[in-house]
Amino acid sequence: MSEITNTATEPLLETRDLAAGYNGVPAIRGLTLSVGPGEVVALLGPNGAGKTTSLLAMVGLVPPLAGEVRVLGEPLGKRKPHQVARAGVLLVPDDRGIFYGLTVREHLRLAGKKNDAQREVEVLDKFPVLRNLDSRRAGLMSGGEQQMLAIAKALLARPKVLIIDEMSLGLAPKIVQEMLPAIRELAKEDGIGVVLVEQHIELALGIADRGVILNHGQVVLTGAASDLLRDRHLVEAAYFGAEEFAADDEDKTLAG
Numbered sequence: 001m002s003e004i005t006n007t008a009t010e011p012l013l014e015t016r017d018l019a020a021g022y023n024g025v026p027a028i029r030g031l032t033l034s035v036g037p038g039e040v041v042a043l044l045g046p047n048g049a050g051k052t053t054s055l056l057a058m059v060g061l062v063p064p065l066a067g068e069v070r071v072l073g074e075p076l077g078k079r080k081p082h083q084v085a086r087a088g089v090l091l092v093p094d095d096r097g098i099f100y101g102l103t104v105r106e107h108l109r110l111a112g113k114k115n116d117a118q119r120e121v122e123v124l125d126k127f128p129v130l131r132n133l134d135s136r137r138a139g140l141m142s143g144g145e146q147q148m149l150a151i152a153k154a155l156l157a158r159p160k161v162l163i164i165d166e167m168s169l170g171l172a173p174k175i176v177q178e179m180l181p182a183i184r185e186l187a188k189e190d191g192i193g194v195v196l197v198e199q200h201i202e203l204a205l206g207i208a209d210r211g212v213i214l215n216h217g218q219v220v221l222t223g224a225a226s227d228l229l230r231d232r233h234l235v236e237a238a239y240f241g242a243e244e245f246a247a248d249d250e251d252k253t254l255a256g
């Protein structure tokens, strides 16, 4: 007997030619990307490239100036950030969005859905460390533990898309090496689409399906993560080379 499976790859989240910014001035332009179920997309680029702005625009925290964001095939339109969250698109911000004065237990209780104790068991199975920290205040936990709490909190809501800004900010490389594969597993097991902003280029591409590199608010390079890892010089040029290329007064086109 064969089961009917839906193999259509309708993206969970999409941006189309998106421009967004502050006070009417675009910080990103022409951003087109998509993430499907179980897929991890790494959004990379130097400081000020527009990575955080892109993520904020995806959840409606920064309004688009042009183009659009589509969530589950529907235009985001004027939906408020909490409506986007309810639709299953969750942002873990770079400050982790946790409260230093609250314990792990209190965070989990606030984030969990009513009558969904099963989910908490599943989530804590993914981050068993948190079980031992139940009554610990978040402010007294390590950066890695705080990050696990931030992600666990988001997972309790059974998101379809998880958007994570600089997960590894302030974390020791060893912790980052553990956390990134955990994110990969999570995407695979739960079919969650993940958009990840990360400064550890190689580690991020090591677990991602695709990489998108932004510089000065625009996509300068995009491709399969495995290809980008192989063509490290292209990534480096996209990342660091814009000024050098400008100085050369040569061809500045890195993508396409």
Ligand SMILES: Nc1ncnc2c1ncn2[C@@H]1O[C@H](COP(=O)(O)OP(=O)(O)OP(=O)(O)O)[C@@H](O)[C@H]1O
Residues within 6 Å of the ligand: 022, 027, 045, 046, 047, 048, 049, 050, 051, 052, 053, 054
């Ligand atoms: N609230 C704001 N108001 C005005 N301009 C802003 C605001 N936030 C960011 N910007 C500007 O938008 C541009 C993109 O910033 P953004 O934070 O998206 O970059 P980023 O790639 O996330 O950088 P980083 O790696 O440092 O986090 C920068 O020039 C920044 O100065």
Ligand SMILES: [Mg+2]
Residues within 6 Å of the ligand: 051, 052, 053, 094
């Ligand atoms: Mg940022």
